[in-house]
Amino acid sequence: MVSTIQNTDVKQKDAARAAVVAVTSRAVFDCGVGGGDDVCGVGVAFPLLQALQRVNERLLEENPAESLLFDVVLITTSSQQQQQSSRISSSTRHYGLEVSRFCFSSEEDFIESLLTNGVQLFLTTDRNEATQASQSGVLSALLDQQIASCPPEQLRVMFCGDAIVQPDTGPTPASRQVAQSFSTQLGEMRQRFGVFNSPLSIVLVTSRGGRESCSGALQKLRSRGVSVDEAYCLAGAPQGPIVSLLRPHFLLSEGFRNLEE
Known part of the structure; x- marks a missing residue:
């Protein structure tokens, strides 16, 4: 009930x-x-x-x-x-x-x-x-x-670029549509603020591949109106250290995968 x-x-x-x-x-x-x-x-x-x-x-x-x-x-x-x-x-x-x-x-x-x-x-x-x-x-x-130590004055959202570049390995088309719609809303919110002193920060991280993978993820996000504040191409390196450094409140993957690799 x-x-x-x-x-x-x-x-x-x-x-x-x-x-x-x-x-x-x-x-x-x-x-x-x-x-x-x-x-x-x-x-x-x-x-x-x-x-x-x-x-x-x-x-x-x-x-x-x-x-x-x-x-x-x-x-x-x-x-x-x-x-x-x-x-x-x-x-x-x-x-x-x-x-x-x-x-x-x-x-x-x-x-x-x-x-x-x-x-x-x-x-x-x-x-x-x-x-x-x-x-x-x-x-x-x-x-x-880890989110207990995240800053309360700025919302930090991290996108997994690998799932954006290769969405076919993820959920159903209907689920991907939900994820894309929410990311578009985040992008629209971010556009309301200037480059500095924004209460919303969007970060992109690609764990696999090189610059091409990161560039492809950036282009897909921009096609939905999502501009990122920072982008990191890890090229196979573990993403734990960068996550600990950036301290995002949550990590989004269109494949709905756990990002704690």
């Missing part, structure tokens, strides 16, 4: 224009600790929500009528956390997080919760959930402990 509760504390986003991002509540909050009975401690994805919110704030500063914004949905599949639904909503209010909807579902029905809420990107610390979402056609990314 899926239950979705609208957060009346925040202004709801334009469903036709917003980029809907769902994050699991256990990644955002640690309900095992906290500063009081009604407040959970922060989880590894807390800076990520702050960064998403910062992009929205800057977009609205540029244009108060802006409708292309991140629409954040908090997904709860843990039966233990579902029993603390009021504590989760109180924690969101306490920390000033702009969450549009709270969605509660069983582990068996969480895919339905993503589809019902029109989620375009699903972020979780659970590898099994990320795989299930990807197989169901929802763009997903696996979060790890």
